[in-house]
Amino acid sequence: xxxxxLHLPTLSVQEGDNSIINCAYSxxxxxYFIWYKQESGxxxxxxxxxxxNMDKRQGQRVTVLLNKTVKHLSLQIAAxxxxxxxxxxxxxxxxxxxxxxxxxxxxxxxxP
Amino acid sequence: xxxxxxxxxFRVLKTGQSMTLLCAQDMNHEYMYWYRQDPGMGLRLIHYSxxxxxxxxxxxxxxxxxxxxxxxxxxxxLESAAPSQTSVYFCAxxxxxxxxxxxxxxxGTRLLVL
Numbered sequence: 001x002x003x004x005x006l007h008l009p010t011l012s013v014q015e016g017d018n019s020i021i022n023c024a025y026s027x028x029x030x031x032y033f034i035w036y037k038q039e040s041g042x043x044x045x046x047x048x049x050x051x052x053n054m055d056k057r058q059g060q061r062v063t064v065l066l067n068k069t070v071k072h073l074s075l076q077i078a079a080x081x082x083x084x085x086x087x088x089x090x091x092x093x094x095x096x097x098x099x100x101x102x103x104x105x106x107x108x109x110x111x112p
Numbered sequence: 113x114x115x116x117x118x119x120x121x122f123r124v125l126k127t128g129q130s131m132t133l134l135c136a137q138d139m140n141h142e143y144m145y146w147y148r149q150d151p152g153m154g155l156r157l158i159h160y161s162x163x164x165x166x167x168x169x170x171x172x173x174x175x176x177x178x179x180x181x182x183x184x185x186x187x188x189x190l191e192s193a194a195p196s197q198t199s200v201y202f203c204a205x206x207x208x209x210x211x212x213x214x215x216x217x218x219x220g221t222r223l224l225v226l
Contacts, residue, residue, distance in 0.1 A: 044217045098157075
């Protein structure tokens, strides 16, 4: 689960390992989900998205899995690299709505 | 393409002062957004625009005003800054809303209100 207070959940992995970052979303009416990567001092960067009529979507080294039954989203990063170190957060929205809801984020630390 | 740019990068204000944050995009995007990001919290939408001349309230609009006089620019104004507005502000733009929706974010403006 998420930490209470200002500290983000943290995932530490070794370079070359696979990483799995989890996100629990709150609105069962949400039908569109996006993962972002935010490096220190920079703006968020789009990674991958998925619609609610999908269970899985793959990109380059990343896979997003969606479990609507338990309202859970995960981002899998294959062969994690030091450059993957960042805060990752998910966003949910209802298609047609302009207002996304962002999670608090998970800090990924990749050790060389 | 420069993408999304924000001016200024950092600003310190005293309580009650006013300022305008400028966002510019060169991708001909229709949709533009202003978010704030506070420690330990996700991004929260302040205001957004679905096209030139239009603006709408987001999740946390109080204390802010916006204008979109030109398609490429989206201005965020603070008329009377308060310490609670200390935050990092991000502008974003997108070509469309809904699937697929890729929002491109600027580098952020750090604002400190004393």
